[in-house]
Amino acid sequence: MASPPPRIVHSENVSGLINTMMSRHQLRPSDIKKERRAFVVHGRGEFCCNFCPNSWESFYSWIQVDLKDQRIVYRWKMKCKLCYLNPRHIGVEPTFDVEETEKMIEKAIYS
Numbered sequence: 001m002a003s004p005p006p007r008i009v010h011s012e013n014v015s016g017l018i019n020t021m022m023s024r025h026q027l028r029p030s031d032i033k034k035e036r037r038a039f040v041v042h043g044r045g046e047f048c049c050n051f052c053p054n055s056w057e058s059f060y061s062w063i064q065v066d067l068k069d070q071r072i073v074y075r076w077k078m079k080c081k082l083c084y085l086n087p088r089h090i091g092v093e094p095t096f097d098v099e100e101t102e103k104m105i106e107k108a109i110y111s
């Protein structure tokens with residue numbers, strides 16, 4: 001199988017992005033309640049295996065966003081389908097492009 005051309009993943013300035021999007025919705029970190037600050041959302045994430053050249057994407061890449069701290073607090077790892085038998089391969093975390101990150105932040109804001 002021919003590998004697709006590498007896609008450019010923009011570096012994520014997640015805190016800045018969350019800040020911008022929250023102010024667009026007139027939301028400040030102080031408006032977010034302590035006990036209701038973290039939201040689990042998913043989007044199209046990109047994965048690069050750390051053991052082989054394999055890379056893939058998944059529309060079900062899950063993250064947890066904290067709207068009070070304005071950061072991604074957790075990214076669920078996914079295992080490479082070629083390396084999952086390797087006990088040293090514990091999976092890799094997804095990265096997202098800016099557009100996708102914005103969509104997920106919106107989901108968190110509206111949930």
Ligand SMILES: [Zn+2]
Binds near residue numbers: 049082083
């Ligand atoms: Zn791999």
